[in-house]
Amino acid sequence: MTAEFIDSLAVMLLALGMTTAVGSMYFLFSALGNEKKIQSLLFPAAGIGVFDFLSGFIMSFTWPLPSSYNMLFGDPLLMAGLLLTVSAIAYYKHYDISSVSILLFFLGIYIIIESVGIVNYHLETGNDLLAAMGLYVVDGIAALLSPVMFIDPKKGKAAYIVEAAILAIGTLIALFIGYTAIYGHLLDFIKYFP
Template sequence: MVFVDLLTSQLLSVGFSGVILAYVALCAYLSKNKDDRAANLKAGAIPLAVLGVYMLASGLYGQFTWPLPGSYNILFYDVYVMFGAVLVGLALAFHSAVKLKYMGLFGLMFGATAMLYGAFGYQASLSSAPSILFGLYALFGLGGILGYPLTLLLDVEKSKNRQGAWQLVPWLFALAVTLGGLLAITICLVAVPAHLASAP
């Protein structure tokens, strides 16, 4: 049987996605006008689409083949595939210049689900470092939840979207997904030596 070990590259794709999402969101929010914002979103659609398609394809492979030990497949691949779907949907919305609030609602539901999965994984101790596992899921879950108000901000004119506490939303979103992305990359890089050593 062919040996397949996708976990490290999948963690990297999660990490890269978090950092790129933060960058695209802030570039769009800080854009000078509507056309500049649309251009930033359209440009950001390309890397997000590439990552989203990879995550969907490799995640569906994982769901069908269960390459991880037991319940880890459910804990990781359920959320991973949903994240890939969110990224592909965002990329299509960014490229098509349509209203973003519907994808924002999808992101909110993904975020709440990710938090629940993280809590369940922590409660069941499905990791040698349950706090790190929960942190990863919680950060991306928070990012997904904040993604909904962020899309509402991006759907309105710049002069109307910087009032009160709403000003904090893009920065909190960027902070959550950046920290989540860096955590995913760190987990991956720590795991690489063991994965290299265990390859047949």
């Protein structure tokens, strides 16, 4: 079997898992009041955010995959990367980043709409459907709930921990799909020579 296109989804899923892991740790450390740990997340967040933005941008505007998969995968990663990078820089500069959660809320709506599209347009089937729906629904819910950032972490500790847990679940799903994908893609592309 030869590959008909370059498939960068495995590494993008790895990056998405890293993105949601950083988000999960941010909410957890905020709930615990550990500012030093939050500061330690800023440079990794900016780096992975830039990667997400660039890989999403390339996918959204060059369409390396067949059909609407470019919108399904590229668009949300582009926006998530942009918001993660902006948040990391703003937090580093000591700005309040709670307003970013409104933009994440809008991204959550977009992701939930994509979840409906996955089912209605049969973009994924069988075992892939369950994993894809799990990823999109969990990440969509996490984005929809991100305005908990407007609550003081000391007063809304439980809300921050719930958000951290949801993002951790999204992390595990993204990493599972990404690791499974890279294993399969190694065989799919074994005889591919550009």
